[in-house]
Amino acid sequence: METKNNDNVCEDEIFSSIFKANSKTVFNYIYYKFGNEEKAHDAVQEAFVKLWENCAKVAPEKAKSFVYTVANNLYLNVIKAEKVRLKYADKTLKTTIETPEFLLEESEFKTKLDNALNSLPDNQRITFLLNRIDGKKYKEIAEMEGVSVKAIEKRMHLALKSLREKIDGI
Amino acid sequence: MQENHLAKWLNNELSEAELSEFKNSDTYASHERIANATNSLEGPDFDSEEALLAFKNKRELQNTKVIQLNPFKKFLRVAAAIAILLTGSYFFLNASNETVTTQYAENKEVILPDNSEVTLNADSELSFNKKDWATNRNLALEGEAFFKVAKGERFTVNTAGGTVAVLGTQFNVENRNGFFEVTCYEGLVSVTFNGNKTKLPAGSSFVAINGETISNEKPTTNVPSWMNAESSFKSIPLKYVLDEFERQHNIKVSTKDVDLNQLYTGSFSNTDSDLALQSISTPSQIKFKFEGNKVLFYGENAQ
Numbered sequence: 105m106e107t108k109n110n111d112n113v114c115e116d117e118i119f120s121s122i123f124k125a126n127s128k129t130v131f132n133y134i135y136y137k138f139g140n141e142e143k144a145h146d147a148v149q150e151a152f153v154k155l156w157e158n159c160a161k162v163a164p165e166k167a168k169s170f171v172y173t174v175a176n177n178l179y180l181n182v183i184k185a186e187k188v189r190l191k192y193a194d195k196t197l198k199t200t201i202e203t204p205e206f207l208l209e210e211s212e213f214k215t216k217l218d219n220a221l222n223s224l225p226d227n228q229r230i231t232f233l234l235n236r237i238d239g240k241k242y243k244e245i246a247e248m249e250g251v252s253v254k255a256i257e258k259r260m261h262l263a264l265k266s267l268r269e270k271i272d273g274i
Numbered sequence: 275m276q277e278n279h280l281a282k283w284l285n286n287e288l289s290e291a292e293l294s295e296f297k298n299s300d301t302y303a304s305h306e307r308i309a310n311a312t313n314s315l316e317g318p319d320f321d322s323e324e325a326l327l328a329f330k331n332k333r334e335l336q337n338t339k340v341i342q343l344n345p346f347k348k349f350l351r352v353a354a355a356i357a358i359l360l361t362g363s364y365f366f367l368n369a370s371n372e373t374v375t376t377q378y379a380e381n382k383e384v385i386l387p388d389n390s391e392v393t394l395n396a397d398s399e400l401s402f403n404k405k406d407w408a409t410n411r412n413l414a415l416e417g418e419a420f421f422k423v424a425k426g427e428r429f430t431v432n433t434a435g436g437t438v439a440v441l442g443t444q445f446n447v448e449n450r451n452g453f454f455e456v457t458c459y460e461g462l463v464s465v466t467f468n469g470n471k472t473k474l475p476a477g478s479s480f481v482a483i484n485g486e487t488i489s490n491e492k493p494t495t496n497v498p499s500w501m502n503a504e505s506s507f508k509s510i511p512l513k514y515v516l517d518e519f520e521r522q523h524n525i526k527v528s529t530k531d532v533d534l535n536q537l538y539t540g541s542f543s544n545t546d547s548d549l550a551l552q553s554i555s556t557p558s559q560i561k562f563k564f565e566g567n568k569v570l571f572y573g574e575n576a577q
Contacts, residue, residue, distance in 0.1 A: 127322040131320045144320075148325055149325070153332070153333075217308065235284070256281075258278055259283035261278035268308055272301075
C-alpha cells in the first residue's frame with residue numbers, strides 16, 4: 105500500500121487500493137464460512153462502508169484487519185451455513201489423454217473432497233481454503249483471525265488430516 | 275515427526291529427513307493428491323474492480339441522500355421541539371394563571387387559594403397565579419374590587435395606576451382611566467403611587483385623578499357602598515360618576531351641554547336605574563331622557 109505520509113484512509117486513492125487488495129479475500133473469507141455468495145458480496149460492501157465511515161480513525165496498516173473484523177462480525181450467528189461449492193480451475197481438467205476410468209475416478213474424488221471440505225469445522229475450512237486457494241501465508245491468516253501462527257498451523261494440520269481420513273474412508 | 279507436520283509440509287518447512295520419512299508413509303499419496311487438488315480450486319467469481327465501482331456508486335447515492343434528507347430532519351426536529359414548548363407553555367400558563375372578569379352590570383366573588391375573598395365590581399378583571407399563591411400573593415387588577423385578605427405574608431395588588439401592598443386587612447381598590455382609589459376598611463395598607471409610598475390606616479382612602487393625589491374623607495361604612503348595591507361619591511368629577519353609572523346599569527350614556535368636571539357628592543342605586551338617574555341628575559341640576567337603550571343627559575340651559 106502506498107501509505108507513506110498518510111495516517112488515515114480517507115484519501116480516495118489509498119482507499120481504492122486497499123479495496124482492490126483486500127476485497128476478494130474478504131469475499132472468499134465470508135464465502136468459505138457460509139457458502140453464501142450473496143452474503144459474501146454484501147459483506148464486502150458493508151465492511152468497506154464501515155471502513156469509509158471510520159476512515160479518519162483507521163490507519164492504513166490497520167485497514168486490513170479492520171475490514172476482516174467487520175466482515176466477520178457482520179453475520180455472527182445470523183445465517184445458517186450452506187454448502188461451499190468450489191470450482192476446479194481449468195488447468196487440471198486440461199489433461200489430454202485420460203482413460204474413462206481415470207476420469208470417473210477423478211470426479212468421484214472431487215465429490216468426496218467437496219463433502220469432506222464441507223464437513224470441516226468452519227475455522228479449519230476457512231483457514232485451509234485461504235491458504236490453498238488464496239495462497240495466504242499462515243502469518244497473514246493468523247492476523248486476520250486474530251490468533252497465533254501456531255493455532256493456524258494446528259488448523260491446517262487437522263484440516264488436511266481429516267480431509268485425508270474422510271476421502272480414504274477411514 | 276514434529277508437531278503439525280502436515281501444516282509444515284504444505285508450507286515446505288519440513289527438513290530433508292522428515293520429508294523423506296513422510297514420503298515413505300502410507301498416507302503420503304493421498305495427502306499429496308488432496309494438496310494438489312485443493313491448490314487448483316477456485317471460489318466463486320469475484321471482480322474487485324466491479325465491487326469497487328458498486329461501492330463508489332452506493333457511496334455517492336448515500337451522499338446525495340444525506341444532503342437531501344438532513345435539513346428536513348433538522349427542520350422536523352426543531353419544529354417538534356417548538357411545538358412541544360408551545361403546547362407545554364400553553365398548558366403551564368393556562369394551569370397556573372387564573373383570570374376572572376366581569377361584564378357590565380355584573381359582580382363576582384372570587385375566593386383565592388388562601389381563602390382571601392375578592393369581590394369584583396362591574397367591568398373588571400383580576401388575574402393571579404394559582405400555583406405560586408402560597409409563596410407569592412401577587413395579583414393584577416383592572417377595574418375595581420374589594421379585598422378581604424386572609425392573614426399571612428405580604429399581599430400585593432398591582433394596577434396600572436399604582437401598587438397596593440397589605441397584611442391581613444380589608445380594602446377596596448379602584449383603577450379606571452386615570453382614576454385610582456384605595457380605601458382601607460380594616461388593618462393597614464401601603465399604597466405606592468408614582469413612586470411615593472403612602473400608609474393608609476383603617477377607615478381612610480387614597481384618591482388620585484389623572485396622576486394628581488386628592489385628599490379624601492374617611493369612609494363611613496365598613497364595606498364599600500357598591501357592595502351594598504349602591505355607588506357613592508364624594509366630590510368626584512361628574513365624568514367618573516357617569517362612567518360608573520354606565521358600568522353598573524349597562525346603559526350607554528351621552529351628554530350635551532353638561533359640565534363633566536363639576537363635582538358630585540352623593541350616591542345612586544346599582545339596581546334601580548330610574549332611581550339612579552334621578553339621584554345623579556337632580557343634585558347636578560341636569561336633565562335626562564331615554565333614547566332607546568341609551569340615556570342622554572343634557573343641561574337645563576340647553577333647551
